[in-house]
Amino acid sequence: MTHQHPFHLVDQSPWPLTAAFGALMMTSGLIFWFHLGTINIFIIGLISTTLTCINWWRDVIREATFQGHHTLIVINGLRYGMILFITSEVCFFFAFFWAFFHSSLAPSIEIGVSWPPTGITPLNPFLVPLLNTAVLLSSGVTITWAHHSIINNNRNEAIQALSLTVILGAYFTMLQIWEYFDAPFTIADSVYGSTFFVATGFHGLHVIIGTTFLTVCLYRLINHHFSNHHHFGFEAAAWYWHFVDVVWLFLYVCIYWWGS
Numbered sequence: 001m002t003h004q005h006p007f008h009l010v011d012q013s014p015w016p017l018t019a020a021f022g023a024l025m026m027t028s029g030l031i032f033w034f035h036l037g038t039i040n041i042f043i044i045g046l047i048s049t050t051l052t053c054i055n056w057w058r059d060v061i062r063e064a065t066f067q068g069h070h071t072l073i074v075i076n077g078l079r080y081g082m083i084l085f086i087t088s089e090v091c092f093f094f095a096f097f098w099a100f101f102h103s104s105l106a107p108s109i110e111i112g113v114s115w116p117p118t119g120i121t122p123l124n125p126f127l128v129p130l131l132n133t134a135v136l137l138s139s140g141v142t143i144t145w146a147h148h149s150i151i152n153n154n155r156n157e158a159i160q161a162l163s164l165t166v167i168l169g170a171y172f173t174m175l176q177i178w179e180y181f182d183a184p185f186t187i188a189d190s191v192y193g194s195t196f197f198v199a200t201g202f203h204g205l206h207v208i209i210g211t212t213f214l215t216v217c218l219y220r221l222i223n224h225h226f227s228n229h230h231h232f233g234f235e236a237a238a239w240y241w242h243f244v245d246v247v248w249l250f251l252y253v254c255i256y257w258w259g260s
Contacts (some may be wrong), residue, residue, distance in 0.1 A: 008069040015056040022049030057216060064233065065225045075232050082236045085245050089206075092246050096199040097254065103191045104259055115259070117190045120260035128179045129256040132172055133248065139168035139244045143214070143238050153228050155221070162218045165241070169211035176204045196255060203247055210244050213237040 025045025033039050064070040070078070104115045112118030123129060146161035180197075187197040217234045220226060226234055 006071040006073045007076045008063065008071070012194075013056070013059065015052050015059070017050060018052045019056070022046075022052055061075050061220065061225060062232075065220075070232070078232055078236070082239060088237060089243060093199070093202070093250075096195065096202070097250065099191075100195040100199065100255060100259065103195065109214055111190050111192070112246075115191050120189060121184045122192075123179065123183060123256065124253070125256040125260055128175055128182075131193060132175050132179075133252050135172045135175065136169050139165045139172070142168065144235050147234070147238055150221075150226055150231050150234060151228050158226075159218070160220055161190050162214060162221060166211060166214050166218055167193075169207055169214065169241075172207055173204060173211065176200070176207070177240050192259075196259075199255060200250060200255050203244070203251055206247070210237070210241050211242060 022045050025041055025048060027045075029039070029042025029045050033042050105112075107113050107115045107117065115121050142161045142164040146158045146165065149155070149158035149161055185193045186194075187193050215236050217226075217237045220233060
């Protein structure tokens with residue numbers, strides 16, 4: 001059936017339903033894991049969500065690359081959608097910074113009228129956090145290099161640069177995990193521990209999501225899915241990664257350096 005308009009009417013798909021099921025199982029599974037020690041429900045949700053992502057991305061790649069459904073108007077709509085999504089993410093992290101500054105600028109008597117609270121030994125901002133800052137800033141350079149290589153039809157350089165970005169993202173995550181195990185306080189240690197681990201933890205989750213995003217783009221780049229004029233999937237991943245970089249800079253300056 002043909003249509004006389006440039007918009008893409010998405011076919012009926014089971015993936016929104018299976019994604020909702022996977023998300024429900026993961027969140028419920030986390031509760032059972034924390035309170036009862038059983039991890040089975042969480043694993044079922046994780047497997048369901050992973051398989052849903054693989055199949056849903058496969059369908060979107062097919063629509064965009066092989067069926068030609070992503071016209072200029074559709075791509076513009078995707079651009080606006082990505083901009084609104086990143087805007088919502090800005091609001092998400094704004095709430096964490098609000099909580100941090102609410103407690104740190106006017107420390108209450110319950111935490112010793114001081115910041116960091118009495119009994120808390122903060123992490124040294126010039127050790128692992130500074131290294132992580134250098135890693136993320138370097139990844140911002142490599143992803144920009146990859147973007148310019150795609151625009152200039154230099155596929156080999158684009159693959160090299162994007163591979164470096166994925167490696168740097170994974171390295172950042174490993175350093176963050178190491179830092180968590182090495183931290184002299186926990187999420188249960190007053191409002192400092194809560195705001196620190198929630199803010200940096202959600203940022204770490206975004207790094208993992210962004211690294212996955214870039215890995216899928218690397219797979220598509222290797223398989224010739226991108227051209228110099230048709231690569232919005234990569235652009236969206238690059239926007240997201242730059243957003244993650246900027247959030248980390250705020251986290252480093254406010255929580256690691258000033259907050260310590």
